[in-house]
Amino acid sequence: MSIRATMDPRQLGTVSLFEGLDDRGLERVLQAASIRKVAAGQAIFEQEDAADTVFVMVAGHAKVAKRGADGQETVIGFINPWEMMGCVAVCGGTGYPGTATAVEDSWLLAWSRATIERLMDEHSRIARNALSTISGRLQSMQTRLHEVSNERVERRIAHTLRRLADASGRDTRQGREIAFPITRQDLAEMTGTTLHTVSRTLSAWHQQGIVESARQRIIVRDASALERIAESE
Amino acid sequence: MSIRATMDPRQLGTVSLFEGLDDRGLERVLQAASIRKVAAGQAIFEQEDAADTVFVMVAGHAKVAKRGADGQETVIGFINPWEMMGCVAVCGGTGYPGTATAVEDSWLLAWSRATIERLMDEHSRIARNALSTISGRLQSMQTRLHEVSNERVERRIAHTLRRLADASGRDTRQGREIAFPITRQDLAEMTGTTLHTVSRTLSAWHQQGIVESARQRIIVRDASALERIAESE
DNA sequence: CGCGCGATTGACGCCCGTCAACTGGGGTGG
């Protein structure tokens, strides 16, 4: 009674890595996959482990973070359903550049390095998709580097929150809610600041009616105000 | 009397993008290339231009910088001989993410998007190399993001200078010299600080005998001291 | 019910960005 049996291969077509494959191709990709369930808080892969598996999130969310020599962590990003992770490392050939942790109970599809390389050989489209996906991530990293280098803290937080709400939000009665548990600390590690400053900023925004927040929950009530903060001169 | 006529195709094998191709393949790649000479200070491509050309630096150096909405610039990196540029944009499909400027008189090989895609089809190795190269850049971006987010200015400058000396240095009587003209402003835009702070830091290091510097020139005299600054607890 | 982790808030101070003034060397044009 595997998940695989209940899954329509065509859902895989929504994964950017497998975009453009025909039904036969998608079915073969799915058959080559194995399934993994990870409980909230558990690691999916660890920084510097040999990168031998590519994952696609099926349900749940994960956090990818890099810890430096000093023990400080930087959050690279969050992985949403139908997004890929680990591809960079597997394609680049070295170890994973960060640690991935499930922030909710999650189900993932997994392919070994050998398998993904075989699939890329069979379907050159997959290699092209991988290039395109990684290029996009590289550009978003460049954008973040620019922000951290040149912008004040409040604006960085606004940018980051806007992006999170956009990519991982779900609309609720109160506004757009980040669809997974996220702490002030996480947000601080994404924006290069401290949890204290994030807390102060969110408190101020709360008083202005821009956000609503509870423990590990953030709801954006006024997206345009956030935009104004992010883009104001 | 083109440069192409005087160039051994095998030199192209040192370009990571074309690594592992056989002599026939390299020759075909070279035949598909066009040549461009760019004077110091001239743009090679502009941010947001349609990305339709991949370049390989043959001789000279270029700076790639991203300017934000506010006009602030962030230096993405410098391109050394036999390194590639523009691949991300061409593969990713959108415009160039930054502006590339020759910092010295430079010669480049250029391939149109259509050509590079044809070459990738003919030689799947090229696509794999592109993936590997871009993965490496993504990882180095992640490292820089971590540094800018978590480290003090002096240490960031030390890290950056070490990397520059490593990748673009040439050994001289006095020490290892950055092999192209670079201003305090450039270094500031690479490390997320101001030219004033860079100047003060280099002055201090000069007094300790760690670096030697002149207009647009930096020489690292004591690499281990730099390392100590970069890694000290 | 109690413990722990996430969040809040205040006080303090320092790193480094900003403003400002000056220096010097090299390239250009007369």
Next chain:
DNA sequence: CCACCCCAGTTGACGGGCGTCAATCGCGCG
């Protein structure tokens, strides 16, 4: 060939944004 000028660099003074330290609160899980 010299003089001017501009650009890169240097250095001081100042102050504020935000990191750091510290204390407290309260929700939610065990």
